[in-house]
Amino acid sequence: MTSNSQQNLISHLSVLYESASRFAAETAFLIPHERNGDRKQDSSWDTVTYDQFLNDVERIPGFTYLDLLHIYGISRAGYTPQLFSIRLPNPAVIFELLSKTNAAALIYHDSFASNISNCSVPHFPVSSLPHLLSSKELGYLPPLRAPGPNSVMFIFHTSGSTSGTPKLVPCTGKWIDSMVRKASVVARPRAASGRDVTVWMGSLCHIAQSFMMIGFLRHGSCTIQPSQIAFSSDELQNMVHRCGLNRLNQFSTFISSHFRKARENPKFLVDLQMLDSILYSGLPMPQEEEDWAYKNGLKLSNIFGSTEVGGMMVSIDGAGSDAALLRPLPGTAYMFEPTVTEDNGRQFLELIILPESPDCPVESFRQKDGKFRTGDLFMEIKPGCYKFCGRNDDWIKSENSLRCDTRAIEENVLQVCGDLVDSCIVVGTGRPSPALFVETASNIDHEQLKRTILERIQPFHSRLYLHERITSTSLVIAVPPSSLPRTATKGNIRRQTVEVAYRALLDNVYQDIKVLG
Known part of the structure; x- marks a missing residue:
């Protein structure tokens, strides 16, 4: 070189x-005003x-x-x-x-x-x-x-x-x-003035x-620091009216909470409609909420990415039927390789980063052929335009879009609780933390079983991120042997099917934990 x-x-x-040369006197950041060391957002920056x-x-x-x-x-x-x-x-x-x-x-x-x-x-x-x-x-x-x-x-x-x-x-x-x-490309200004507030x-x-x-920073935009990442709809309204916010960027879980309020509050809906962009990332937006957003004229955008590669794909946007479809960002070199999932035998396309792509991660993440296999699955809806369809491995994303290796947790459970558990599966996509379903191998009382499992797995979980940890017996759910749904070929427990089948139970569990917390 x-x-x-x-x-x-x-x-x-x-x-x-x-940017400091081009936009020297322009506002780069709006920071919550502190009073007596209190950083709680008080409508001033x-x-x-x-x-x-x-x-x-x-x-x-x-x-x-x-x-x-x-x-x-x-x-x-x-x-x-x-x-x-x-x-x-x-x-x-x-x-x-x-x-x-x-x-x-x-x-x-x-x-x-x-x-x-x-x-x-x-x-x-x-x-x-x-x-x-x-x-x-x-x-x-x-x-x-x-x-x-x-x-x-x-x-x-x-x-x-x-x-x-x-x-x-x-x-x-x-x-x-x-x-x-x-x-x-993603941060290209949307405001009529040419300077965004995000x-x-x-x-x-x-x-x-x-x-x-x-x-x-490259476009000389202004960035507001909120009081917390999951800021409230009231704080969002303050940003719009007091700071001139015109671009909202949040993980989909948090944006969904704003959409729920906007369904009940016409004035807040108008505030969202005035935004030049509502960009979400992390977990896919539920189809019903996405449809509602487009129907109500919200300028919704999606960026798909990972730690290893950064942003990879962005949605087409606009008001057409293809607005939500994803396309690779310019200057990249990707391929979409056909693969079949075991869960239902459907064919998908795995996103692969080619070695000549400038965003291909370091060699320790690549295969022997120099390619980086993301594990992310897509369907090509029309030429060059894709819909995300999940992953081909055992990783899930939590509420704040951070990843969790479910297989590692499951293997640890079977290793230290093999006398108590026949099989197990970890679920929790879009949840604050994972939940563990276990098919019991003994007649032990279920509450005692859950306490024993939690005690035995604690050393392993103490090394994990907070969003990967199982820290409550409420998140250990005992079921009878061979009762969880399985694949027809290999008999593996079907993670997504368990999520759907036990959704109501999981909703109650996480709500109870939230209230107690």
């Missing part, structure tokens, strides 16, 4: 510097301009958008940020991942101070950074250079655990360049928000 080709690669930092954002990145002060400053500031200082979700609370797992990457230091929020006593690398609470970084002994920032195509610029983690540990997802210069170009959709420690942030 020549130096000229390296200079053509675009990074998150080059986007920041370019503080303004951060693009010029101020750049200055803050270069000196990392103690503002409420501190996470973003740390990520970009560490990167600007010449280090590689490795981003840990707070949904991975087990420090032992975090220390293992730090060791695997030869980490230079750990920066943590002060509230986690009691958890890092065994950390083997230098560690600093965020509250100490403004003082440390103001020291003249640290010198000046290194010159901003174009990244090399194989230089690792970020390290994310898969949103689900494999055998009790998330996988490392190194992001190279070539991959980041592809993210910038794809995100620029909203945070998730944690920057996950790829979805990082992807969207880069795109909106």
Whole structure:
């Protein structure tokens, strides 16, 4: 790779510097106003301009958008940020991942101070950074250079655990360049003024928000920080009327709650109809809600992606019958390979990322032929336009669109509870956490059975993300032997059929847990 080709690669930092020059006085972020340290949203926001954002990145002060400053500031200082979700609370797992990457230091929020006593690398609470970084002994920032195509610029983690540990997802210069170009397409301005006002959709420690942030920064858009990711419809209305929000980005589970309110509140429906874009990601939108949105003139969009590849496909949009169909983003090289699912014998197409595609992940995720098999299944409804049809593996997505390896949980149950359980299946698509169905192998009292199972699986679950854990006996459901629906050929329990057959029971279980919580 020549130096000229390296200079053509675009990074998150080059986007920041370019936008700070082009949109210096424009609003980059609207941050919830704090009163006496209380960050609860109170209908007022503080303004951060693009010029101020750049200055803050270069000196990392103690503002409420501190996470973003740390990520970009560490990167600007010449280090590689490795981003840990707070949904991975087990420090032992975090220390293992730090060791695997030869980490230079750990920066943590002060509230986690009691958890890092065994950390083997230098560690600093965020509250100490403004003082440390103001020291003249640290010198000046290194010159901003174009990244090399194989230089690792970020390290994310898969949103689900494999055998009790998330996988490392190194992001190279070539991959980041592809993210910038794809995100620029998705975030292309929709407002008549040319400058959009949008909203945070998730944690920057996950790829979805990082992807969207880069795109909106490149176009000089303003991003509102909400009080929480699952913000209320009332807060959304405040953003529309007080901040000029014209683009809503949220996971489908949360957007559905806004749709439910809009069915009952005509004024709120008008607010949604005024938005230039309602973009959702993660889980598919229920067909009934999607139909209702299009019927009522909502400008609905869908982006399909993953941690390993970033955004991959976007919907056609518009008001036609094909508006919801997905198409690959430009500049990518994908193929759709026919495959047959065991569950019902239907033929689908698996999305495969070709090695020549600039967003193909690092080699550790690829097959021997250099291709990355996503495991995502589609049907081609018309040439080049696809409908998502689920996955060909044992991973499910939770309420907040994070992944969960059901097979690993099932294997652990059978390993430690083989004397109690004949077979089991984990379900929970679109739920806050998984639920475990077990076919009993003994005459033990069901309540005692569930308590024993929960006790035995606890060591394994302590290493998982919060959204992967089974932490209540209510989420262990005992049924008679051989009573769960199975495939006709191999006799495997049919996960999706169990979800549907026991939907009412699961609705009650999760509602009870929510009330108790």
